[in-house]
Amino acid sequence: MKTYISLHSLFFLAFFTSASLYAQQSIEIKYSGFLTFDEEDYPGAKILTRDDSEQVHIFHAGTDMWCDKAYYYGKDNFIEAYGNVKMIQGDTINMTSKYVEYNGTNQLAFASGNVELTNPDSKITTDTLYFDREKQQAFYRSYGTVAIDTSGTITSKIGRYYMQEKKYRFVEDVVLTNPEAKIESNYFDFYDEPKHAYLFGPSTITTEESVTYCEKGFYDTEAKTGYAMKNAKIDYDGKEIVGDSLYFDQNKNFSSATNNIKITDTLNNSIVKGTMPKFLKQKTPYL
Secondary structure (H helix, E strand, C coil): CCEEEECCHHHHHHHCCCCHHHCCCCCEEEECCEEEECCCCCCCCEEEECCCCCCEEEEECCEEEEECEEEEECCCCEEEEEEEEEEEECCCEEEEEEEEEEECCCCEEEEEEEEEEEECCEEEEEEEEEEECCCCEEEECCCEEEEECCCEEEEECEEEEECCCCEEEEEEEEEEECCCCEEEEEEEEEECCCCEEEEEEEEEEECCCEEEEEEEEEEECCCCEEEEEEEEEEEECCEEEEEEEEEEECCCCEEEEECCEEEEECCCCEEEEECCCEEEECCCCCC
């Protein structure tokens, strides 16, 4: 048999009476319009529902969460939130989704359904997202998109955001796009401060003027300078430039190759080799 009780926020002063030893760990309900008990279908759960004026408001360890309906399991310190879920951590993290599971003991959250996690510099969009509040890490493993201010949009199968370090790690089917270039890689690290990008493994950088391949690379997105290493080569204007290290400066339209240099001119059927640095004026690739 189901029981329905009309509620206001003061109701929850009696609702949570856990011992002071666990007070800091306990999930706190700030507001709910209605309380429902359904021991047959949801044993041990207190079912919280919004009213016409406000959503259910949940608080735990510095984070607020709002939703249309929630199932709270007090014994397990666990809550399931449904409908227009919003989670806010201070003034840095804002996450919205259709559904959230949250464990107040280990501070692990799982969000699904049109998930968006935003901070002052970026936005993560995915269908499922894991948020470890204790480690301050968020990650997805079934494809997602990250928009990073002026640096571009990155898609990948797996992505992890290290909030304290302001670092992103992208793995498998990684593609960065912006107005200047398209970058494809299987392993890509990006540091939000400073705006540095690191490529590992087979990677291709495509622009209107050139295609660059490398298996290790670096790019400063603010200074617009970088280098390509390990089997590095640039194809542009009918020429292929190979070297142990390729440096480029997008601002100056300038590149240089260092050591074991080979320049193949397919248009003129010529090859130039050398070991000393070779500087080339060109429309440089954007890493």
